[in-house]
Amino acid sequence: MSVDSPSADGNDPDGHNTDEPAVREALQRVTDPELDRSIVELEYIDSIELDGPSVTVRFTLPTAWCSPAFAWMMAIDARDAVESLPGVETARIVLREHMHEDEINRGVNERLSFSAAFPDADGDVEAVRAELDEKARVARQYDAVEALLEAGLEPATIVSLRPRDLESVPGQPDESAADAYAIYAADRSFAVTVPAEPIDRLLEKARETGVVIDPDDVLCRTPEREPIDVASFDLVHKRGRLARVNMSSQGGICDGLRESRERRLERPADD
Amino acid sequence: MYDHNGEDVFVIDAHVHLWDAREENITHQGGEEFIQCFYDYHTTFTPEEREWGIEEYRHYGADRMLEDLFAGAAADMAIFQPTYLTDFYDEGFNTTHQNAELATEYPERFVLNGSFDPRDGEAGMDHLEELHETYDIQGVKLYTAEWRGESKGWRLDDEEAFEFLEKCVELGIENVHPHKGPTIRPLNRDAFDVKDVDDAASSFPDLNFIVEHVGLPRLDDFCWIAAQEPNVYGGLAVAAPFAQNRPRKFSEILSELLWWLGEDRLLFGSDYAIWNPDWLVEAVMEAELTQEDRMEYGVEWDLETKRKVMGENAAELYDIDLEAKRRTFQDDEISQQFDLEDHYASGTPAAAD
Numbered sequence: 308m309s310v311d312s313p314s315a316d317g318n319d320p321d322g323h324n325t326d327e328p329a330v331r332e333a334l335q336r337v338t339d340p341e342l343d344r345s346i347v348e349l350e351y352i353d354s355i356e357l358d359g360p361s362v363t364v365r366f367t368l369p370t371a372w373c374s375p376a377f378a379w380m381m382a383i384d385a386r387d388a389v390e391s392l393p394g395v396e397t398a399r400i401v402l403r404e405h406m407h408e409d410e411i412n413r414g415v416n417e418r419l420s421f422s423a424a425f426p427d428a429d430g431d432v433e434a435v436r437a438e439l440d441e442k443a444r445v446a447r448q449y450d451a452v453e454a455l456l457e458a459g460l461e462p463a464t465i466v467s468l469r470p471r472d473l474e475s476v477p478g479q480p481d482e483s484a485a486d487a488y489a490i491y492a493a494d495r496s497f498a499v500t501v502p503a504e505p506i507d508r509l510l511e512k513a514r515e516t517g518v519v520i521d522p523d524d525v526l527c528r529t530p531e532r533e534p535i536d537v538a539s540f541d542l543v544h545k546r547g548r549l550a551r552v553n554m555s556s557q558g559g560i561c562d563g564l565r566e567s568r569e570r571r572l573e574r575p576a577d578d
Numbered sequence: 579m580y581d582h583n584g585e586d587v588f589v590i591d592a593h594v595h596l597w598d599a600r601e602e603n604i605t606h607q608g609g610e611e612f613i614q615c616f617y618d619y620h621t622t623f624t625p626e627e628r629e630w631g632i633e634e635y636r637h638y639g640a641d642r643m644l645e646d647l648f649a650g651a652a653a654d655m656a657i658f659q660p661t662y663l664t665d666f667y668d669e670g671f672n673t674t675h676q677n678a679e680l681a682t683e684y685p686e687r688f689v690l691n692g693s694f695d696p697r698d699g700e701a702g703m704d705h706l707e708e709l710h711e712t713y714d715i716q717g718v719k720l721y722t723a724e725w726r727g728e729s730k731g732w733r734l735d736d737e738e739a740f741e742f743l744e745k746c747v748e749l750g751i752e753n754v755h756p757h758k759g760p761t762i763r764p765l766n767r768d769a770f771d772v773k774d775v776d777d778a779a780s781s782f783p784d785l786n787f788i789v790e791h792v793g794l795p796r797l798d799d800f801c802w803i804a805a806q807e808p809n810v811y812g813g814l815a816v817a818a819p820f821a822q823n824r825p826r827k828f829s830e831i832l833s834e835l836l837w838w839l840g841e842d843r844l845l846f847g848s849d850y851a852i853w854n855p856d857w858l859v860e861a862v863m864e865a866e867l868t869q870e871d872r873m874e875y876g877v878e879w880d881l882e883t884k885r886k887v888m889g890e891n892a893a894e895l896y897d898i899d900l901e902a903k904r905r906t907f908q909d910d911e912i913s914q915q916f917d918l919e920d921h922y923a924s925g926t927p928a929a930a931d
Contacts, residue, residue: 341795372615406611442798530802549798549838552830557795559820559827560760563622571621 325394330355330362333392337384340377340436342558343443346385349561353403360396362389367403369565375407375425376432382415437516442550444512445530449547451509452527455490458499462540464492470510471522476500579654579904579921580863580888585881587863588889588900591653591855593755593790593815593847595661596643596680597672599636608725609666619760620852623819628857638851640680648687649916652855654907657689657847657892659719659755659790665726674709681713686903686910689896691717691755694745696738697726703745710749716896717753718746719790723770735777743782752786753895754778758800759791759816772799779807786895788845791816792835801838811895812839814887815847818858821865829868836877844887845895863888 334355335347346352346366353365364385368378382400389398400415402408407425414424421432455465468490476487488506489498509526513519518528525534527543530550535543579586599613617635624630634642647653658677662670670676674692681690692709694702709715723731732739734756746754758772772793779787790813793800804810812835820828835844846862848855867879893900907913907922 370618372611372618445798545837546798546802549801549834552834553795553797556797556817556820556827556831559824560622560795563824564618567618567622 325357325362325392327355327357329392330357330364330389330395333388334364334385337381337388338443339561340380340439340443341374342554342561343439343446344558346381351381360394361399362395362397363399363401364389365401365403368405369561370568371404371406373405373561375405375411375428376421376435378402378405378407378411379414379421379424379432380436382411386415440512440516441530441532442554444509444516444518444528445547446550446554447505447509447512448527449544449551450505452544452547454501454505458490458501460490460492460499460501463537464490466525466527466535466537466540467493468526469523470519470526473506474498475503579651580859582863582881582884587881587885588893588904589653589655589846589855589859590889590892590898591647591656591848591850591859592788592845592892593659593813594643594647594656594850595659595672595852596640596677597637597661597851598667598669598676599671601636603667603669605668606666609663609671612663612666612671616852619816623822624853625822625857628854630851635851643680643850644684644912644915646850646854646856648912648918650856651916651918651921652857652859653848654889655687655689655898655903656850656855657691657717657896659691659847660693661719661721661757662693662695663721663724665724674713674715678713684910684912686906687912689716689898691715691719691753692751693719693721694742695721695724695726696732696736696742697729699738703742706742706745706751707749710751715751717755718751720754720756722756722758722774733771734774735781736774739778740781743778743785747782747784752784753788754782754785755788755790755813757790758793758796760794770796772796772803775800775810776803776807779803779810783809785809786811788813788895790847792831797831797834801834804843805838810839811843811845811891813845813847814862815849815852818846818848818862819853821861822858825865826868828865829871832865832879833867833871833875833877836879836883837875841883841886842891845892846888859888 331347334352335345337346338344339346339349342349351366351368353367356363366385382402386398386400389395400412402411405411410424414421422428452465472490474489476489487500487503489500491498510519513526518524518532519526527535529535529543530546580589599609604610613636617632620635621629647656658681660674660677661672664670674690677690681688690713692706692713692715694706696702698705720734722733743754756775758770758775772789775787775789786809788811789800792812792814794816800812804812817828817831820831848858863884865879867877872878889900904922908919913919913922
């Protein structure tokens, strides 16, 4: 992976500063919707170029025929994430080596809707996104519940957990973000400390999918978005594991396809 | 028969093709994209020294197929799963008629499946009856994402699809194999959505639904449906080659499948010629579940489970008597051609257990 930064920091006339690490940080939040992993971690990003208030991001997916709907979501999300940075006026997104790169690049950069960019596509890209978001929520819940069990909480406490029950335990005095949460047992007889990261990841998806709207909403849900009956706690947790395994299996297919493409691209150079 | 530490395991490869993707047979850009996509899957999960060139991959022919399947006794029998794709390929990509070239010449070695497409209406119904009459098919492979004119796919729970499933019941075609797997460029992924199997399976309890590719990348939806519908099975094609270069992932996927479906509802398939049983059977037979997964899931990939998944479960669905087959194979044409008479004569039959 190469990173080109012809202009080291894009100082705009208004005095805002954006640099390549800030853009990368913004892109960190963009996920491959099928794998629920950051496109930065997945090494999809080829280059980031800054030119004053304009940023160009080039990216490549594991195969030329990755779902156009998924490619579209990543391109839109990348555009919006970069444009949310202070000092950035326009983000140009360039998807490379894809069967539909022309439609996607034109659609995203001209700000068309998916159906305008793909007139003959059937189905609604937002419905696909919503379904994948639910799966990401279920898989993240598996990780969160594993952490909660590990910390010693009982299923009865876990199924009734609400955002308001999470008490931040800051790791560093000068940092506002929590490194851990203190959670009390149902009878408040004791509290346990749970790493914040898996809980925060679940909270993020629970809010995105709308199962948690206010601090009194129950955090853990069935895949069908219902609160969990404690008698079915184990089964719901196993469904979470299954969602996690499904995602990582698909990740295995994507990794494999990308490696194989890279091998193939390397071969002519060996001749 | 696979020699597993001195025990013979009868192998039925439940998912094979005899396809033709030669350029002269391709009539639509989708046909070229389709075979290139298959080829990407081939290279991704094939040991490098066993990779084919794209030209032999387009068209390998009947002789090559016999050799790959049977010369080293990688498989003892195979089930043809047709893929018509007549909008992309002039003569079709892998039709029942094309598969019949081998299946009718070596009926003791092959099971020949048919197919239907509810969008074909009356003509489709006639075609299904004709396939049944001509070849006495006991199963159908269904490709819900197939393009047909303006349509980019269909669903198993469509009213028209139910009429065809009723016809299957009437004709005694008991095994329905919907392809529910990865996106194959340029087909629409949503048409591989696995949820339509649920309604069809509960509406037709006398039919068996063998979901090919275990729904990947929707393994979660598939397992959840299969856990509730006892007539839903999983075909391991696509999951199987993880055994070769993603052993930990294979262990996880197989553990999930064994936990949700149990050992009686999984069928091995190579997806030949995407992958070749001449190395894949060994990779799967020698695969091990990780200690961590065995503890976590409480399942085993032991000899008894392997026997079922590699052959007995398919034999059950297709009424194949494995002991009788073994005796037949002591001097059938294939065994003569590849000098396998001793292979099937040796070893101890089940009576020794």
